[in-house]
Amino acid sequence: MMTTATQNNAVPLTLTDPVNAAILAVSEDRISGFHRDPFGEIARLSGMDADTVIERIAALQRAGVIRRVRQTLLATNLASGALVAWEIPPARLSAGFDYLFVHDPFSGHVVIRSTDDETTGSKYRLWTTLKVPQGYSLEKHCAFLMEKIGALSFKIMPARRLFALGVGHVRRKGMEPGSKSDAPAEVLEIQSVELSEVQWQVLTVLKREFSADELCRNLWDVRAVEAGVTLEQFYEVADELRVKNVIGRFSTFLEHVKPLATGEKVTQYNALFHWAVPKGREIDAGRQVGRFHIMTHAYWREGGAEFGNVNIMGVAHGKDKNLLLAHKAAMDAHLAAVGIPVSYTNVFWGGRSEIKPSEIVPRAYRDWCRDVGINPDSMRK
Secondary structure, three states: OOOEOOOOOOOOOOOOOHHHHHHHHHHOOOEEOOOOOHHHHHHHHHOOOHHHHHHHHHHHHHOOOEEEEEEEEOHHHOEEEEEEEEEOOHHHHHHHHHHHHHHOOOEEEEEEEEEOOOOHHHHEEEEEEEEEEOOEOHHHHHHHHHHHHOOOEEEEEOEEEEEEEOOOHHHHOOOOOOOEOOOOOOOEEOOOOOOOHHHHHHHHHHOOOOOHHHOEOOOOHHHHHHHOOOHHHHHHHHHHHHHOOOEEEEEEEEOOOOOOOOOOOOOOEEEEEEEEOOOOOHHHHHHHHHOEOOEEEEEEEEEEHHHOOEEEEEEEEEOOHHHHHHHHHHHHHHHHHOOOOOOEEEEEEEEEEEOOOOOOOHHHHHHHHHHOOOOHHHHEO
């Protein structure tokens, strides 16, 4: 019999509640790959029973503490993706932010950033992550958006390698500067993966977020019907997608920018760290930076002259700006200690921010093009 979670007004909604903290420390970013029973796996790793896990996650989602529950993908292998920095007149900054968040389904994170000191890159205030489906052009998409938002220029910075990818705010709370793994981070290669029609069918419904009312042990039954396959076929295709390295993790995403209904704020500061290391040392440096536990993301991206020829970037979150700077100082010292020189470094602080999953399905891109009056074929590479 299907077990569903119901709203219980007595369920604690704070992040400091020990049961919530134990569940979220696992459910944010520790359920890697595809699981037939993800809530059972969260229960196993958190030491809670599955009914409690579902009840708590559903209650936190209804209260807006958790903003999204979904199976994530390693979308960098399914779509052309990049970090994009936009130079935009101050008078158009807010409207440009709104347009990209509301009207462009392919822009994911949309953030207004600033620096403590003026640099050549400081004029780039608007930052987005962008993915366009296979076969379509990032440059053409950005050129269209530039006209729509009134930007003066843009800088596209695709990831060449990934070294850290996992947003676990609860488990990072109170982390000491310098905390790192015993070994350098693993390197995640970026490689294009082609899918069959049935794999796209399953992936399209697999990645869609769940409402609180959908949370149950038999999570995938309805999605299999929606994909037009049997449950066993659904599982088989999901396993194929895992082997193709396009499955990320099952995750509960906290609202980490805006104050929660409880008055709590998960994080106060969002820091984008930049380092420029010698050519040929990018992977070495990325593996060293990515081993630090505070890092939610770490990449090899080329920033060019606009950003001091930076080539290693990473993101960290926290409530205390000075503590985040202490974390960065520990990473700077470690890079020096292992013999990796840094010719330039900077921190871009996040202000206003909105996050949504980037659409990556080719059919959705063609539909969007027609909606905005573009011939889809004109947007191909």
